[in-house]
Amino acid sequence: MPKYLLRLLCFTMILGALPVIVIGSVSYTIASRDIEQKVRESNLQILHQTQMRVEQVLRSLQLSSIQYVNSPLVLRAMKQPLDSSEFQEIRDLTSGFNNLQAVTSIDQAYLVNLDEDWVVSMRSFGKLSDFSIRDRIGTYLTYTNSLFWVTQNKSSAKESVPVSAGMGEALTEQAQPPTLISSDNVVSMVFKIPMVPTNVKPKGFLVIDIADAELSSFLSRNPNSGDLYVLDQDQQYFLNDTNYGSKYDQLNKDIQEKVQMSGESQGFFSAEVEDKPVAVSYRQSPLNGWLYVSVVSLGQITAQSQKIAVVTGVATLIMLCVTGLVAIYGSRRMYSPISRLLQFTKGLDSPLPPAGRRQDEFIYIEERLSTLFSSEQTMREQMKGQHVHLQEFFMTKLLTGKISEEDFRYQGELYDFPTGWSHLGVLMLQIDTLEGTRYEEKDRDLLLFAVNNMVGELLPSEIRFTPVMLDDAQVTVLASSLKDELQLKEWMHKQADWIRERVVTYLNLPVSIGISRAYSSIGATPRAYQESREALQGRVSLGSRIILHYEDIQPRGQMEAALYTQLRMIEDQLASALKQGDEEKTDMYFRQYLGLLADKKLHFSEYPVIMVQLLSRVYQLVQEQGGDVAEVLGEKASMAYLLKLSTLDEMTSWFRKRLFLPVIRFWREQEESQYMNIARRMIRLIEERYDRDLSLEACAEELNFHPVYLSRVFKKEAGVNFTEYLAEYRMEKAKTWLQTTDLKIAEIAEKLNYTNPTAFIRTFRKITGTTPGKYREQQR
Template sequence: MKHKPKYFYRIFLPFVLVGTLVMILFNGFAYFFTKNSFEEKVTLEKQENVVQTMNTVEQKLQTLDYTLNSYVHDHPFKGYIEQPLTAKNFDTYHSIDKQLNYMSSFGPSQTTIDLVSLQGNWIINKDGLQQLTKSKREEISEKYLSLQHSSTWLKDESNPNVLELVKLTPFYQSAKNGVLIVNIRMKSLTNLIYKHAESSPIYIYSQDGTLIYQSNKKEKDGMSEDVLTSIREGNLKQTGIIDVDQSGAENYKLAYSKSGYNGWVYVSKINNSEFTYAMKPTIIGTILMSIFMLTVTIIIAYISSDYFSKPIKELLNFVPKIQNNEYRDEFELIGSSIRQVIDKNQSLEHIVTNQHEQLKTLFMLNLFHGRMNETEIEEELQDFNYPQKWNYLYVLAIQFDSLEDNAYTRKDKDLLLFSINQIVSDIIREDEKLTPTVIDSTTQATIFICQNKNFEQHNLIINQYAEKIQKTVKEIFNLTISIGVSSPFERLTDCKQALKQGIEALKFRLKVGKESVIFYESVSAIFNSQQIKTYFPKIVENQLFDAIKLGESGKAKELLHQLFADLYKNNTNPHELEVSIMRFLNDLIGLMQVMGMETLIIENHKTIYNAISDMKTSEEIEMFVKNKIIYPMVDAIGERTDSQNKSISEKILAIIHNEYDTELSLEIIASRLHYNKNYLSSIFKKEFKQSFSEYLALYRYDMAKKWLLQTNMSVKEISERLQYKNSQNFIRSFRKIEGTTPGKYRDLHREDSFSFE
């Protein structure tokens, strides 16, 4: 290779460089594609492991929780939790202990349950039945009775190896007389949890951010408070992956899953070392493949360069000998000689061709702008060898339907128009047209020549050409165009008016849709009509606005489609339709302002009006209004309404629970909360799936049963407290629900409650 000439290296080096670049790009792409695939696979596995862990743990905990709930609501439990127990009541103790052991079997292994009766002053645990000492009673009261909720998960720092589930009874009374304490050993949770690698341990955090469990005790730091807060309180999905950036430390991914049962958060770290380990075989394979491909590239480049350099050596024999210092190498010498010959030839051709085509284009522009008289036109037709005889002429005006949903930008429009201009020139025969011309940034126009007088034949030929042009443009650029055809005319001096007719016909795309061929003759009667009567479906608009205000997305979509359908059906004139659409937009913007929403600004700092006015078809306008205005408004209003409804429902519920024994109605509550009665009724029914009166009646019914069992109030006193007009109404209502009278219910269930004694 040392004795090869310069032109050999000029061929050899590009071969090597191109081959090397291809090899780098190929292997680089393969590496990054594989890397992303591996990362996605590892991440998905970690996420599935977290979800599996959550489901496994919560299946046990929920089963145990629901079993305990059923137990504490059982009538026998309500009886003996209030009574003292001693060794004399061995049968009762044995029954309770058996039930506790049975319920503990629903939890993880080694789960134990302690039952404390504060009123009866006893505790049943793994050590048997014991009477509460003063210190033990104070310890239980201080630790458990101060809890805010009747059912609570606790993690005691003094005993980190045990997780407690505490249930205070009775559930619906402020005075508690019993405590159920479920002790779950952390070791039993470990047996339930999917075995993870040491590099990605599982963490379980409570709803308030307390670390409940971690699978790898070697990990000391756990999760940062900011990360946990973003998972618990942020607008994140129930399950997902987030990236954690640590200043001064290695960044990592975090797989998490939020529990819908108790608000716990299950998380697992995904360190970069796991990705690196998974990618190690791929990296080694990529390096070896790169070395092999580079070697093959160099060999092929050498052989190819030697082969292609032989013609150059022969070509040099035909080039005049010159001094060596005038050119750097043989390529420059050969290229310079050839370029001199080609440049001289092309220069002459370019001057002649360009001047002729530019003059033709200028002539057509003057025609379309009405700047020429009959004499000037005849002279130009003769100079450019255009046909000088015809029966009728038509102007075909072409415009894009839309560029919004394609890869093209508005900056590409001029180039696309000139491309379409060339397509029209290629498709329509020379003897049937004058030179196609781009009129402005939106329109291309062509004068079509008809040599016969059969108008039906004219329409057939124009339609065939128009469909072929539309098909070609769609195949090449994936764009749709529409074509407006003027009325037939005979003199070229009428071109200006004919072009105006073609553009006017294109306005009918609002009614007939995109990719249309519209003859002005077929729509001129509508344009020239003196009876302009704009139709606007105000009732449908009001219904649409009501659906938007209520956040009803589906109904809003249907009403929007109905509104546009009515507009297009009943406004026959495009000008009428445009006025109605602008009226609707004005009302829509007014609604946005009333609801405190900012007016939408489209890309390139255009307003809604500008954007709509640029749209040519009804489908485009409807999709724009639906996706850019209606849906965002419905989503924003829906979020606002859900939050407001929940707050109002909670207020109503609090009033019922606190004032159920007073004269209470939805009208009274509406007056106190300053809302409309019907509005509160719809909110309450939506939140609780039953009416206000049904909920109040059932709550009073529950309180009646409670008083019948726990107090000595008479049936009349209970009916009066629960706002019944007379006791007979209360008795009939009670019998209808329970199947027996209040008195018989009290006698029957009081006997059941104390029968164990």
């Protein structure tokens, strides 16, 4: 068997068998734990159900007893002495005890009046001093609560009522007086009457005894829950019919310590009782402090998991056999590519492989592929040169919100970003303007690139992330360990001032820097980026060459209606000046417009809105003359270009150069074109109607213009007034007819719409300097 095939087979066996063994072990462990968990939850549930059953009875009895204690009958009886002659009242009191029997079986109940020294029970009546329970009542005075529970009253012996305590004939007829306390193992519920504060002696007590056997009937007897018993507040057994002796004494102490230390009312833990492991579940009642305890042997719990262990073992063996078969088959299949690769690499070298290489296939393959590894190393060196570009790309995604905090924590270490910072801040640098500098607009991107390189060299890598160019700005994320907000703000301002100073010194370039608020979560970087951009917008109202913090931007106010009205009036005057082509008035009204904005000290965010309104008004002027905005004003006069302007000086210069001057030229051209069109139409009317009665008023009615306006337009375009041009045109027609026809002078005058030949001759002589007759003779 080939060397590597054997190794591959062994490795595959180990690789396949190990998960099977691990999975089998883990499955058994998990199953055992699940069973133990289920048993624990089941025991806790049984304890909870047992507690709820017992407490439901006790609470119901408690509520009924409270109603009895607060009844007018009891309250009245506690204020007066009582003897055996008051048979009806004693019967009424005992009948109340009988009503309590509806809740549960009561072993005994008695009402004690300390001040009047009498006792009324379910079966007897007498003076308190005649019974030995006075000692027991005395111990009740030491309790601070108005309602409390007493268990294991073995000290209270059975006491008979003396003959003097009989209740009339009904009592004396009994053969023996009834006992006051009928059982040694009872749970007593004691009410102070009235339910007074702890520092006031009560007038009496209501004591209700419930036999332990009665409450024991509510305990669960499920064999799977083990030993279940109840402890009172003194850690004494009761309510159980099994005598555990001292078996669980140490366990009970452990439970009490866990309850006191943890403060939790329920729990589960493992312990040893008589050298046997057990699982203990416990719950403490908030009603009376009793502890409900369940003790189950761990052997009983794990017995159920033995079947799982057997099934798991068998399944593991079967899977190991299957794994062995698959390993043999798979190893051969996996070795076949190595064999083919070995044959291929041998072919690369020579038909016959050199001696010695047949012993180790991979050494031979390694030698043949060494050239590929060297090529890979060369590629790695080239990738290092792209590391900076990858950093910039990562920062661009971070600033635009395309990187989550989880991605940053993973990839940030790869790019050697600062660590150990407590706060971050974003600096955004923008070029204020290129006008008045030695640079042109086409140099803006190159200048930003130069500034970005300068920032990378000026600031140490420990306090900044990789600087990037984003849109029309240079952006830098600063990292600082400072925690004081004021110190942090001063530190970021200092870094921004240092950058601006160096840019002015080396590039002589006017720039402004916006600074965001400090933040601690890397996920807030996109918001901080927007804050730095908003801070730079303050240049509109504050000017250029400044450093602006986001916190220092004034809150936005509302534009007054009066201001809007004034701006509209100046807009109308400005539009009128543009129509008239008056550059001086246009510039004057625009200065008034800007001055009004400056006086009102508007927030910087209002400027773009107002400027867009003015831009729309200028667009409207172009459209009124039938012009196309893009053709008349050009691409740089668009609204998008206006919104890119960051300072008021840039906006002012842009309006004057890109809007006002082109609009004035356009209006002049359109007006001249309109004048020429009107003049042509009037000349056409003259050519068509020269032989009819034609006047300036007739032309005005035909062309739908005022006669005075037509006279001014015709004079400007033709150089002569309308009447003179009409006369000259008619005389030119007369010359043609005189030369080419034999029409008489009178006939020509009639054809030219002259009323008499004399007026025609006078006009002809005035224009040509000779009479029509002489003109005909001269031309012939």
